[in-house]
Amino acid sequence: xxxxxxxxxxxxxxxxxxxxxxxxxxxxxxxxxxxxxxxxxxxxxxxxxxxxxxxxxxxxxxxxxxxxxxxxxxxxxxxxxxxxxxxxxxxxxxxxxxxxxxxxxxxxxxxxxxxxxxxxxxxxxxxxxxxxxxxxxxxxxxxxxxxxxxxxxxxxxxxxxxxxxxxxxxxxxxxxxxx
Numbered sequence: 001x002x003x004x005x006x007x008x009x010x011x012x013x014x015x016x017x018x019x020x021x022x023x024x025x026x027x028x029x030x031x032x033x034x035x036x037x038x039x040x041x042x043x044x045x046x047x048x049x050x051x052x053x054x055x056x057x058x059x060x061x062x063x064x065x066x067x068x069x070x071x072x073x074x075x076x077x078x079x080x081x082x083x084x085x086x087x088x089x090x091x092x093x094x095x096x097x098x099x100x101x102x103x104x105x106x107x108x109x110x111x112x113x114x115x116x117x118x119x120x121x122x123x124x125x126x127x128x129x130x131x132x133x134x135x136x137x138x139x140x141x142x143x144x145x146x147x148x149x150x151x152x153x154x155x156x157x158x159x160x161x162x163x164x165x166x167x168x169x170x171x172x173x174x175x176x177x178x179x
Contacts, residue, residue, distance in 0.1 A: 019060050019061065020037070022062075022108075026106055027099075027108065027165070036051065036052050038051060038057075046092075047092065047095070048095065049093065049094060056095075056096035057094070057096045059095035059099065059113070060101060064102040069152050070111075071149070072125075074091070074130065075088045075146055076088045077144035078145055082144045082145060083142075083144065088147070096112065097110055097112055097113060107162065108164065109162060110161045110163055111156070111159055111160045124156075127155070128149045131148055
């Protein structure tokens, strides 16, 4: 029998909130985009969307490590011992744009979540190992084990944009500063 370490769902939520804060500050607010944080709204939780605006909806993932790879969760639960097999956010999200954020550098990988990108992913995913996360547990004691693939940005070239708010050493853009 395999033994897995447990992760705490509340801790996972806190890590995700940091990425949401970075996205709101460095992207939405910086670009003066009116938005609504819909992370805790039931209807948006079902379709895996964190922010909604007139220019699109966004799903935020705080798992970019500045290593030119993104992590795609294919299964929320892959272990039948913890309940029915459940597909992950990649197959559930109805967002317009996926945003992978580095909490270290605040760099962002933005991917329009289009049918073309989804199809491209389906064609390349078997080239990359399916990894199993530690078992997770929520407040009520429910358990699940998610699974993901680590995808190099090179494999999805043409489907993403890199974004990072640039400031001078004092932390703000000065009048007359060149880009």
